[in-house]
Amino acid sequence: MAEVTQLIHEYLRHDKKFPHVLCPGCGHGIVLGSLIRSVHALGIAKDDVALVAGIGCSGRVAVYVDFNTVHAVHGRALTVATGIKMAKPEMHVIVVQGDGDALSIGGNHFIHAARRNIGLTVLVLNNFIYGMTGGQCSSATPLGCWSTTTPYGQMEKSFDFVEMTRAAGANFVSRGTVFHVKTLDKLIQQALTHEGFSLVEVLTPCHTQFGRKNKFKSPVDMYQWLKKTATPLEAYEKLDPDKRAGRIPIGVFVDNHEPALETRYAAMRAKFAKG
Amino acid sequence: MSAKRKTAAREIFALGAEAVVEGALLAGCSFYGGYPITPSSEIMESMAERLPRTEDGVFIQMEDEIASLGACIGASLAGRKVMTATSGPGFSLMQELIGYACMIEAPLVLVNVMRGGPSTGLPTSPAQGDVQQARWGTHGDHSIIVLSATDVQDCLHMTVKAFNFSEKYRSPVILLLDEVTAHTREKITVPLAKDLEILYRLQPSMPPEWYKPFEETVRGVPPMPPIGSGYRFHATGLTHDDHGYPTQKSDEVVAAISRQFRKIDQFFFDIQITDEFLTEDAEVGVVAYGSVARSAHLAVEQARERGIKAGLIDLKTLFPFPRAAVEGLLRRCRTVIVPEMNMGQISREVKRVNPGTSTVWTINRIDGHIITPKQILESIRKG
Numbered sequence: 001m002a003e004v005t006q007l008i009h010e011y012l013r014h015d016k017k018f019p020h021v022l023c024p025g026c027g028h029g030i031v032l033g034s035l036i037r038s039v040h041a042l043g044i045a046k047d048d049v050a051l052v053a054g055i056g057c058s059g060r061v062a063v064y065v066d067f068n069t070v071h072a073v074h075g076r077a078l079t080v081a082t083g084i085k086m087a088k089p090e091m092h093v094i095v096v097q098g099d100g101d102a103l104s105i106g107g108n109h110f111i112h113a114a115r116r117n118i119g120l121t122v123l124v125l126n127n128f129i130y131g132m133t134g135g136q137c138s139s140a141t142p143l144g145c146w147s148t149t150t151p152y153g154q155m156e157k158s159f160d161f162v163e164m165t166r167a168a169g170a171n172f173v174s175r176g177t178v179f180h181v182k183t184l185d186k187l188i189q190q191a192l193t194h195e196g197f198s199l200v201e202v203l204t205p206c207h208t209q210f211g212r213k214n215k216f217k218s219p220v221d222m223y224q225w226l227k228k229t230a231t232p233l234e235a236y237e238k239l240d241p242d243k244r245a246g247r248i249p250i251g252v253f254v255d256n257h258e259p260a261l262e263t264r265y266a267a268m269r270a271k272f273a274k275g
Numbered sequence: 276m277s278a279k280r281k282t283a284a285r286e287i288f289a290l291g292a293e294a295v296v297e298g299a300l301l302a303g304c305s306f307y308g309g310y311p312i313t314p315s316s317e318i319m320e321s322m323a324e325r326l327p328r329t330e331d332g333v334f335i336q337m338e339d340e341i342a343s344l345g346a347c348i349g350a351s352l353a354g355r356k357v358m359t360a361t362s363g364p365g366f367s368l369m370q371e372l373i374g375y376a377c378m379i380e381a382p383l384v385l386v387n388v389m390r391g392g393p394s395t396g397l398p399t400s401p402a403q404g405d406v407q408q409a410r411w412g413t414h415g416d417h418s419i420i421v422l423s424a425t426d427v428q429d430c431l432h433m434t435v436k437a438f439n440f441s442e443k444y445r446s447p448v449i450l451l452l453d454e455v456t457a458h459t460r461e462k463i464t465v466p467l468a469k470d471l472e473i474l475y476r477l478q479p480s481m482p483p484e485w486y487k488p489f490e491e492t493v494r495g496v497p498p499m500p501p502i503g504s505g506y507r508f509h510a511t512g513l514t515h516d517d518h519g520y521p522t523q524k525s526d527e528v529v530a531a532i533s534r535q536f537r538k539i540d541q542f543f544f545d546i547q548i549t550d551e552f553l554t555e556d557a558e559v560g561v562v563a564y565g566s567v568a569r570s571a572h573l574a575v576e577q578a579r580e581r582g583i584k585a586g587l588i589d590l591k592t593l594f595p596f597p598r599a600a601v602e603g604l605l606r607r608c609r610t611v612i613v614p615e616m617n618m619g620q621i622s623r624e625v626k627r628v629n630p631g632t633s634t635v636w637t638i639n640r641i642d643g644h645i646i647t648p649k650q651i652l653e654s655i656r657k658g
Contacts (some may be wrong), residue, residue: 015510015518016518037657046504047505048503062328062509063509063511063520066507068507070349070352070509070510070511071508072348072512073371073512076341076345078343078345079341079344080349081349082308082335082337082342082345083345083346083347083348083350083351083357087306087349087350087355088501088502089355089505091502091503107336108339109341109342112338112342114285132376153555157518265327265333273521
C-alpha cells in the first residue's frame with residue numbers, strides 16, 4: 001500500500017461522510033496533509049493530539065481527521081485550546097484558524113495567547129479573505145485588493161501575523177506556504193516540538209473568493225504567485241531593501257525558549273506540594 | 276492534597292461568594308477561568324487563592340469573559356469540572372458560548388451575580404434583572420438549567436447542586452445570585468465531601484470504535500469521556516448527527532435537538548427544586564427567589580402573627596420553571612404576590628402558569644435597593 005494511502009487510512013475518519021467542503025484548488029487540504037505527515041513523522045499518538053479549529057473553511061478541516069477535534073465558535077478557538085492545554089498540559093494542542101478568525105474577530109485572544117506563551121501550536125491559514133462567508137475582506141486582505149466588502153479596493157492596511165506574534169512575545173514564529181510543502185512540513189514539526197506559543201502562518205490560496213476578484217485567472221496562477229513572491233528568510237535578508245518590495249519572507253522568525261505558561265504554573269504549584 | 280485533609284465539618288464566617296467557592300471545591304471543581312467584574316469578583320479572587328493549592332487545580336485569568344467561558348469549555352472537554360463567575364455585561368458577552376456549550380453538551384457551572392442594567396447599570400447594587408436572559412440569552416432553541424440561592428449557606432449547597440446537574444445532564448448550569456446574597460457574610464457549615472452527593476458525568480463502557488458522543492440513550496444523556504482518553508470524537512456547534520458530524524438532514528437535526536430538550540424535560544421532578552413555607556393552608560401566596568425570598572420569609576411570618584394565612588414558595592430552580600409547585604399555590608390562594616428586583620421577569624412565568632384561579636400581583640423594585648419584609652407584608656395585607 002502506498003504510504004499516502006496508509007496515512008489516509010490511519011488519520012482520516014472512515015465514518016465521516018466525505019467528500020469534503022473545500023473547493024478545487026484550495027490550499028487547506030495541503031495544510032492538513034502537511035499537519036498529518038508532521039504528526040506521523042514525530043510519532044505523536046492520535047490520542048495525544050487535540051485539534052481545535054475556528055469557523056470558516058479552515059474550521060471545517062478538523063472534522064475529517066481522527067484526532068480529538070473541536071470545531072469552536074468564530075474567533076474563540078484559542079480560548080478553548082487554552083482550557084484544554086491548562087487542563088492537560090501533556091497533550092499537543094493544535095489550533096487551526098483562518099486569517100479573519102485569528103486576527104479580526106479573535107485578535108484579542110490571539111495576542112493574549114501569544115503573550116502568555118502558552119504551549120499551543122497555531123496554524124493560521126491565511127488566504128487574505130473570508131472564504132466560506134462569501135469573500136468579504138479580512139484584516140489580512142492586502143491594501144488595494146478587491147472583495148465583496150471592498151468593491152473599490154481595500155483601504156485599510158493589513159496585519160502582518162509574524163510581526164504581531166513576535167511583538168506579543170511568542171516563542172516560535174514562522175511563515176510558510178502551501179506551495180513550499182517540504183518547508184511547511186519542517187515548520188510544523190518544529191512548531192509541534194517547540195515549548196510555548198508556536199505560530200505557523202501558512203499562505204494558502206482561495207481562488208474562489210480572492211483569486212477570482214484579484215486578477216488571478218486560475219488556481220494555478222495563485223500557486224505561481226506564491227512560488228514567485230515567497231522568499232526564504234535568509235535570501236530575503238540579503239536582498240537590497242529596494243528589491244524586497246512585493247516579496248514575502250518565509251521561514252523561522254522567532255526561535256526563543258522561554259518557559260511556557262503551563263511550565264510556570266506547574267512550578268508555582270510544585271511549591272505548595274512541597275510545603 | 277498538600278493541606279491537611281479536613282476530617283470534620285467546619286464552621287466558617289463567609290461571604291456568599293466564598294460559600295460558592297467552598298461548594299465548588301467540595302463538588303470537585305478543578306478549573307476556573309474567569310475575568311473580574313463587580314459584584315462577582317470575590318468568587319474569582321477566592322478561587323485564585325484556593326485552586327492552585329488543590330491536587331490538580333487550575334486557575335487562569337483570561338482576557339475577557341468570552342475567553343473565560345471558552346477556556347472553561349475546553350477544560351470541560353478535557354474532563355474537568357469547571358466554573359466561571361461573572362455579572363451583567365460579562366454575562367452578555369458569554370451568551371454565544373453558552374449556546375455552544377448547550378450544543379456540544381459540555382458540563383459547566385456559570386455563576387452570575389446580577390447587577391442592575393441594562394448596560395453598565397448599577398454595578399454595586401442588588402438586582403435580579405438577568406433572569407430571562409439566563410433562560411433565553413443565547414440564540415436558537417435550547418434547554419438550560421438556571422438555579423438561584425437565598426442565603427450564604429444556600430450558596431454552598433446550590434453550587435454543589437449546580438455541579439451535580441451539569442454533570443448528570445451534560446448541560447451548562449447557570450447559578451443566579453444577587454448582590455445581597457453574594458456579599459452577605461454569615462456563619463455557615465462546610466460539610467465534608469463524603470457527606471454530600473457528588474455526581475460525575477457518565478463514562479463510556481463500550482470500546483472506543485463503538486462510541487458515539489451524541490448517541491440516544493435511555494436518559495437522553497450520552498456518556499462523555501475526557502479528551503485524550505482514547506475516545507476521539509468531534510465536538511461542533513453545528514447541528515450534528517450522533518457521531519458529532521455536521522448534518523442538515525431533517526431527521527438527524529430534529530432528533531439531535533429533540534434529545535437535547537428531552538434530556539432535561541423528562542427529569543423535571545429531579546431538577547425543579549422549591550422550598551415551601553406555610554403553603555398548605557395559604558390564602559395569600561408569595562413566590563420569590565434570592566435575597567428577596569428572605570424578606571418574603573419574614574413577611575409571611577409577620578402576616579401569620581396578624582392572622583393572615585400567608586405562605587411562600589422560595590424558588591431554588593428558576594428554569595425549567597417549577598410549574599407544578601407554583602400552579603399548586605395558584606390553585607390554593609386567592610392572591611399570589613411575586614416580589615422581585617426587576618420589572619417582572621419571574622412574575623411573567625407565574626402568570627403564564629396561572630390556571631386563572633387567582634390574581635397575580637407584582638412588587639417590582641429597580642432602584643438598586645432591596646425589597647423589604649415591610650413592603651411585602653403591606654402587599655400581603657391587601658391580598
